[in-house]
Amino acid sequence: MNLLHWSSPDLSLTFALDDGPVRLIGVGSEQDLPPSQPLVEVAAVGHGLSPSTYRHVDTSLGQQLRYVRHDEDDATLRIVQEEPGTGLRIVSVFEAGAGVRAWSEASMTGPGTLELTFLSSLVVGLPSIDAELLTAANSWMAENRWSTHALRSEALADIVSDAHRHVARSRYAVTNSGSWSTGEQLPIGVLLGQSYALGWQIEHNGPWHYELGESRHGGYLLLSGPTDQEHQWSVDLTPERPFTTVPVSLVAGTDRDSVFAALTRQRRAIRRRRPIDDRMPVVFNDYMNTLLGDPTTEKLLPLIDAAANVGADYFCIDAGWYAEGDWWNTVGAWQPSTTRFPNGLAEVIDRIHSHGMTPGLWLEPEVIGVRSPIADELPDDAFITRRGRRVAESGRYLLDLRSTAARAHLDATVDRLIHDFGIGFFKFDNNTMTGPGTDKDGTSLGHGLLEHQRALLDWLDDLQTRHPDLLIENCASGAMRMDYAMLSRLHLQSTSDQEDPLLYAPITAAAPAAVLPEQAGHWAYPITGTTREAFTFALVNGIPGRLYLSGHLNQMTPTELDLVRSALAAHRTILEDLDTLVPTWPLGLPTWTDDWIALSLNGPDVSYLTLWHRTPGPSTVTLPLSRSTIEPHFPTENTGWTYTWTDDNTLTITADTPEPSARVLRLTRS
Structure with a gap:
């Protein structure tokens, strides 16, 4: 042999x-x-x-x-x-x-x-x-x-x-x-x-x-x-x-x-990393637990001011900015609403620019609503079809990116928004599935879908070649398209649409098994008026990855805003080394109902250990870790939790808080 x-x-x-x-x-x-x-x-x-x-x-x-x-x-x-x-x-x-x-x-x-x-x-x-x-x-x-x-x-x-x-x-x-x-x-x-x-x-x-x-x-x-x-x-x-x-x-x-x-x-x-990807900004997005797809000038301007005040780098206006009313089956033109923005969207975008932040927009490029005028303007060839008929799902037609007409429509849309408003960030969403595919041009359904998905990748490559300073977030109803065909090209991955901070914890902790920590966009959406531990818990979810900030910052107390700033400072420290850290799970990969969850992001000399305790009342857990010097990373006050080395390879942690709580620790090896 x-x-x-x-x-x-x-x-x-x-x-x-x-x-x-x-x-x-x-x-x-x-x-x-x-x-x-x-x-x-x-x-x-x-x-x-x-x-x-x-x-x-x-x-x-x-x-x-x-x-x-x-x-x-x-x-x-x-x-x-x-x-x-x-x-x-x-x-x-x-x-x-x-x-x-x-x-x-x-x-x-x-x-x-x-x-x-x-x-x-x-x-x-x-x-x-x-x-x-x-x-x-x-x-x-x-x-x-x-x-x-x-x-x-x-x-x-x-x-x-x-x-x-x-x-x-x-x-x-x-x-x-x-x-x-x-x-x-x-x-x-x-x-x-x-x-x-x-x-x-x-x-x-x-x-x-x-x-x-x-x-x-x-x-x-x-x-x-x-x-x-x-x-x-x-x-x-x-x-x-x-x-x-x-x-x-x-x-x-x-x-x-x-x-x-x-x-x-x-x-x-x-990963096809570009120079702009080295910038790893903190993005504020107005959607999660905040405006929820209902942006207006009146609502956005104070949020923009507050996001700049806590130190956000980018401000993304999420779904609804193009809508005059019920928009689900009318999308496709991607023109700013005149009722939501009486003085034009430019007034809002200019406020973002005035604070030195980069503006971003949510876009769902691959769909055209069945009631959109664009649906009549584009030929049938521009859409996913079966036996010559357009596939419609949830009131939407689905563009076939093999079509020159479909790609021309998307190129014109994105180029216009970048030119008119100086957009530097897109959240590309995808909330409608194609089904098994398309038999256009005599292909099998599955091969038609394969060719379309590859054409989507080609379109993304061309887009970023034309706009090398553009950052793109990959989203599909949360993380329904979290693969490394997409992520080898795109900057950021939405890890979920989960609205409950307690349920987001296992998503954050398990994400590095599937996506690079420097691409994992975790929502941090503290809610004003909640307890300090609940407020802290929501922020901790975003720190061991790419903190994706939301929440009614303009309604928060000075104490709450200081806690947000502290979280961003802790996150930025991790960002300095994030693209070199590797994950481990001292308690094992989390399950959906775990009481204690642990994720460690490790470098040669320093590790960042994030811990979540999700049930009320005091509790103790032991972790198999090599002895290190422990510092509270976020929150910086060493209260409510205690840490004891029982031997050189076992750390005992006790949470004494009466409610669920979370901490980020910095572990330095001697």
Whole structure:
């Protein structure tokens, strides 16, 4: 057997090259992966599975691929395989980062057509599936809900034995459909085996799929974008029309926290960071628990003054600024309301500029209301359609970003707002899903959606090339599109629309498992008139990430405003190092109902430990931490909580407050 060894800075891979399909037989220090699992699985009409299962392994074409050559340099490896009977060529591409980024490129070497129904981005053999799988459910206002699954006992029964001729056909599958890439599940997983630990993410802003299973030879992990079985996806492969899968990232570690640390480094490696992204401003947004989509000149001017007074850098006017009345199914023109702003929106924008803040606007660019005049002005080609009819969801049509008319409309809209008002920040929202896709131009529904989602990414790239100083927040009903196709490009991610500070705590704490801390926009919306502990709790939610400020600042007392300023000062201190810190969870990844929650963001010498206690009354918790010097970071007064080192690796914390409370601590190692 010939072996091919290739490494990224943090991960080494070993491939078997012989008279069968190429196999990945070594990841990191693990060199005894199953020798029989092909690196690529691919199915087409007339070329399916053997045996028939719901799984996407054991494909006949995948078994018939043969090694042709490979090309490598310090950053990229390309392995070429061909299937001689059909003329199918697959190139597996590996790109070095903190782990590896991988995808598959399919083409035809000669005349003919294959209708692909499945193509993996990456398949990895596993030495055993007697392992724990960490996955995260995701839904509106309940994002980042991680749980642990024992694969052997919960999903993949052991039926393999020498006396039994059948092999397992079951799988553990995690799938997301539609245009909300994280509408139900996060495209991220961590697998903790007895001798290995792997992590992955699928980097696509539309449908995706991954699965785990086993055969007589061991287990497998398969990562892909849309499929025919799950997403009504297929594509005709011809000599003139190749196809490339969505990219995925793979990392390795020794345990849970080391894998999430590797995922954090990998996200930083693939992020297309621009000079303007170095600015990490504090943004005030008028929506959450404040104006709630009802901005007017009268309401905004005192808020702008108050936001500037506490030190906000940007001021974003959220939904409603374009509305004369009920606006849900009339949006699309994106012209400022004349009734909300009698002297024009410019009066409000000028007030923002006068304080030295950068103005921002909320925009939902991908939809046109069915009652909007724009719906009649744009051709049918500009919209997602099925069998020639426009798809309508919740009173909205959905733009197809493959259309030049659709893109021209959006370009004109964004360029006008930037030119007329000096907008430097957009909150791009997306509250309406496309469904399974579009069959325009004769594509499958799933492939039409894939092309549209890729066209959206192209549009974002072009927009930021034209406006290099523009910052964009990624939002979709909170975090329903929190993927690294979008986040490799955009500045900030809305982590939720959750309105209850007590329920926001587990969202904030778990977010760094899915998104970089320097991109995680956590709402901090203190409510005037609440107790000091409740007021503090709401601010703490925003500090270990990107504090996204809201609340009726203009109605707050001087004492409350001083507490807001103190929170911003504590946050800005963390911001100085935030893009180098890595997360750990001393109490484990939080669940939705945990009493105590802990998140630590760690640097070489300093860690910021955020703690939440969510039930009334005194309580004590112990954390496995190395002895450090503890300072209260926010609030700066050391009251209500006590901290005691019981030995060099155990910190005992007691909250003596009669109500829920939260603290941020600075831990300095000697």
